Amino acid sequence: MPAGHAYGRHPSAGSVIEQVANVSALRPWSPGRGLSLSLSRSEGMPMPTEVALLESRALRVEQMGRVDALDKVKSLAMLPDGIHVRTEDVARYFEVSTEVVKKVIQRHRAEMEENGLRLLRGSDLRVFNRDMMSLLGEGQGESYPQAPAQLTLFTRRTVLNVAMLLRDSDIARCVRTYLLDAEHDLRAGYASLEHRVTRVESCLSGVGSALQELGPVLNRMSLRLDSLDRRLEVTQQVIGSMSVRLGGVSQDIVGLDGRMDGFARNLKDLNRRNRSR
Template sequence: MPSEVALLESRTLRADHVGRVDVLEKVRALRLLPDGTHLSTDGVARYFEVPTEAVNSVVKRHRDELHSNGLRTLKGDELQAFEMANLAISENGRDRSYPQGRAHLRLYTRRTVLNIAMLLRDSEVARCVRAYLLDTEETARTVTANDPRYDGLEHRVSDLEGSMAHIGPALQELGPVLRRMSARLESMDRRLEAVDVRLAGVDRRLDAANRVVGAMSIRLTDLSEDVADIQRRLPQPPDPRRRRRR
């Protein structure tokens, strides 16, 4: 079984163990961002109970290795889209503590955090993670030696966990598309509401026009009756045929 020192010094050994992200939660709970996939630098520092400078120092020294295990740095439009999505998730969950308004943001996956645990020397939590990782490996080797059915199982589990680490970025890329679709649907809803308002206005105008037409019809009827009554009251002209007979 490799020693803790060998794990700290050998990137190859770390690569063999970086898929065992399950040990992180067994040592201590991770405080993930609202997307449920990533941690910020502050979150990683709180997990290992070290200053953020210690985490930044590890990132600076082993940037390539950490990037290969999921470390990302967001800037510009990508950062804005990520913050809008996670701020919305945070507000919907009534947790308004999600930080925003920064120039850049580093995102750490579980694999990245486990990678840092195998690099961070001055952290008791990191030591516990490494000890748990090595003890679990020794137990797994003993079981595998006694039962050949478990041969290669750990490797397959590591591959599965590595594949799951890519789900988060894929969902993050899907987020802006869903937000655009939602915005378009909301715009359509607003337009339909405006059309409904206009149709209601047209209905009111038609009702008013019908009332006016009805009132005019009544008045015309009254006038027709008045004219008939006046005609009946006027003296009738003499019949010219009666004059001829005389």
């Protein structure tokens, strides 16, 4: 493995053969179908393999947004605009010859053009070279190599496309491995989230049944509270009637007090008369 790798794990030939055997055991092979999926033993979910990534354009399309995988494996030298890369820079990144990169372009040009591959000639090339020179600036002691007739430009997306097509490069293999590992981690995260959502749903189901059982209890409590309200209303009426009667009793007591005072005076008068005799 080259020393420039930042991400050094990649599947061995034995593991790829084992994955091929697993898929063959699951579905009978038919011409034109190719190898597309194997089952992840950890999750029981369909997982793409490196071989599938090399052969399936649909799987490559799904991974095209993961351009960060390039710098995770190895630093990619860009042109001064920070957007484009030349053929020789791509070959240097993957540690292969430029002819190998050109053969990949020839076999998959339509796909790579969809992912940013450009071929500049004539005035377009002159404008691009002028822009690169202006970005480099004057007095920096750097020179920008200019193609005399044409220039093939790659974007990060195009370089990632090459990584998923280039078979004989350890760097490309590491990029594919990084993509597949990230896909596995993502699916594992989805599985964990689905499990947690299932647990929440089961808890909500228990809450629903508890609420259903609580409904009749609340209904009975409501009836009892209504009955208590009626009894309180009757009690208030009784208390009001008693208050009226107590008002009359109070007046009677006042009259009785007056009569008792008169009776007391009469007794005093009677006592004085008895003493005078």
